[in-house]
Amino acid sequence: MLNTERPSQEHAGLDEYPVPKLVGTLIADQFQAVAAVQAAAGAIAAAVEAAVPRIAAGGRLIYVGAGTSGRLGVLDGVELHPTFSWPHERALSLLAGGKRAMFAAVEGAEDDVKQGFLDLAALLPQRDDVVLLLAASGSTPYVLGALDAARTSGALTIGIANNADAPLATRAELGITLDTGPEVISGSTRLKAGTSQKIVLNTISSAIMVRLNKVHGNLMVDMKATNAKLLRRAVALTMHATGADEPSARFVLEQCDHHVKVAIVVLLRQVPVARARELLAQAHGSVRSALLLQ
Structure with a gap:
């Protein structure tokens, strides 16, 4: 069982907690997201160092994910325009299931490796593009398909996962592992796994913009x-x-x-x-x- 899916042993009686303790527990668990990101700081810095020359040469930031991870990618890309005047056409997002998946789950979309490949290939990726691929499990087929297409094009691939030795992190040119461990609500990676991904995306995109004199x-x-x-x-x-x-x-x-x-x-x-x-x-x-x- 993946570490992110393993039932937490710490709060087996979560459903019986009084509200103050329940809220405190959910908040406290998020601090592990910060710790996981801090532990990955070296890999994050390496990703920024590799990305800056490509983006400075005209490359695009391309985010790929499914479910919560995909929505976080969309959010990061959308906010670059008002924050840094970053051109819309240079911050693109792919979400398994398409735009409608932003608001509702699309059954089976994340399991389609071929569609991931085709969706990324349709963006005509170039060597100077930087592709940020996110999956808490690190093995989402749609995202791995997009990874294959990105690597074929020569674009820089950065795989962000929450499980050690995940295919997404090991097969990408640069891997970032955020070892957040089991969730307080078992398997709900929209919690601290998602928080850790949000921190990393904020950090990478903001650091790139600082280096680009924004x-x-x-x-x-x-x-x-x-x-x-x-x-x-x-x-x-x-x-x-x-x-x-x-x-x-x-x-x-x-x-x-x-x-x-x-x-x-x-x-x-x-x-x-x-x-x-x-x-x-x-x-x-x-x-x-x-x-x-x-």
């Missing part, structure tokens, strides 16, 4: 201000980075389509918007470097 210091300066909340955030970030007052920050942001990076360079270098954009282009998007260019 962050200045620890500020989210390449965001898309697509609603009132994000417009307020753009103003606050600009003020924080430059020391400008709110009217000045708002005025400059309006001139540069609310692009925080550009506004920072305009305000700190005292240059026109067009020149700020030129400096950022020369600096490959790095605000820190753009501020030093002559």
Whole structure:
């Protein structure tokens, strides 16, 4: 039996716990997800190091999974656009069963190895693409099929599983094993196994974006201000980075389509918007470097 499927010996009377103890137990069990990710930090760092040059060369991030794992991949990819202005076409997701599986289980979809291969192949993967494949068991046929297609194309494959020596981790070019152990509700890998996968996806995609100069210091300066909340955030970030007052920050942001990076360079270098954009282009998007260019 897979470790993630093995009944937990710690809470056999879970259904009899009073609510405070039940809630405390469910929360406490999640800390094992963090510990599992910390133990895999070296493998995660290796994945980021390998992915950055390919993404910088124009590659895409492609997420593949089934059930909870697949939905977590969709979530990570979708959030890259508003957070880092990452192009939609460069963050793609494959979920066993297709889009309808985002909201309801599609019977048998995860067991179709051929469909996994075909779905990934249909994206015409290239060498610079980075394919993140997720499965708590590490042996989901749909995901393994997609892995085969990705490896055939030469794309970088990163397999993320929650069981030791899982085929997904051993057959991918880079494997990340998150040994979260048995679930407090036996077999429900939407719990700490899913939490650990979410942490890893957050870490990998965020680290890649930092390396691609989407962050200045620890500020989210390449965001898309697509609603009132994000417009307020753009103003606050600009003020924080430059020391400008709110009217000045708002005025400059309006001139540069609310692009925080550009506004920072305009305000700190005292240059026109067009020149700020030129400096950022020369600096490959790095605000820190753009501020030093002559």
